[in-house]
Amino acid sequence: MKINEGEIVKREFISDDNEETNNKLIALLKAVPVRDLIMNALRAREHAYCPYSKFAVGAALLTKDNKVFLGSNIENASYGVTNCAERTAFYKALSDGYNNFRAIAIIGGPEGKDIKDFAFPCGTCRQVMMEFCSPEDFVVIVAKSESVYKVYALKELLPEGFGPSNLNKK
Numbered sequence: 171m172k173i174n175e176g177e178i179v180k181r182e183f184i185s186d187d188n189e190e191t192n193n194k195l196i197a198l199l200k201a202v203p204v205r206d207l208i209m210n211a212l213r214a215r216e217h218a219y220c221p222y223s224k225f226a227v228g229a230a231l232l233t234k235d236n237k238v239f240l241g242s243n244i245e246n247a248s249y250g251v252t253n254c255a256e257r258t259a260f261y262k263a264l265s266d267g268y269n270n271f272r273a274i275a276i277i278g279g280p281e282g283k284d285i286k287d288f289a290f291p292c293g294t295c296r297q298v299m300m301e302f303c304s305p306e307d308f309v310v311i312v313a314k315s316e317s318v319y320k321v322y323a324l325k326e327l328l329p330e331g332f333g334p335s336n337l338n339k340k
């Protein structure tokens with residue numbers, strides 16, 4: 171499924187508001203079936219286990235060979251054990267042997283209600299993305315619906331992030 175440039179809603183740039191980043195994202199998005207990915211994230215959201223926060227999140231992670239892994243948030247009576255939707259999707263993919271990622275779509279909000287706001291990935295999930303994805307090329311889609319969403323390069327959501335490349339320098 172192709173995406174038209176006109177479908178990209180207004181982005182909110184955080185750290186790197188320049189035309190180069192915007193153009194690069196538009197180019198990267200050509201390889202991302204955005205609506206399909208958001209639909210998959212919505213589907214995953216139905217399986218959220220969130221009896222404590224009652225905030226249900228779904229994520230759909232797209233690999234570079236176009237496989238999609240779904241994740242939902244899975245809470246626990248021992249709150250700290252809770253796992254976010256984004257990390258659920260990553261760990262499913264990684265444990266199946268997939269470690270090249272193109273994009274993730276995330277959608278979340280109060281369980282059983284219409285989604286009114288964007289649900290951005292938490293700091294822990296951003297750091298997990300940093301471990302396995304290129305900060306320049308990995309696309310994060312934060313959606314309210316199939317047609318209302320924002321797109322970011324990972325580096326915009328985790329500016330000056332610390333990742334594997336910081337340890338591999340010679």
Ligand SMILES: [Zn+2]
Pocket residue numbers: 254255256257291292293294295296
């Ligand atoms: Zn998280």
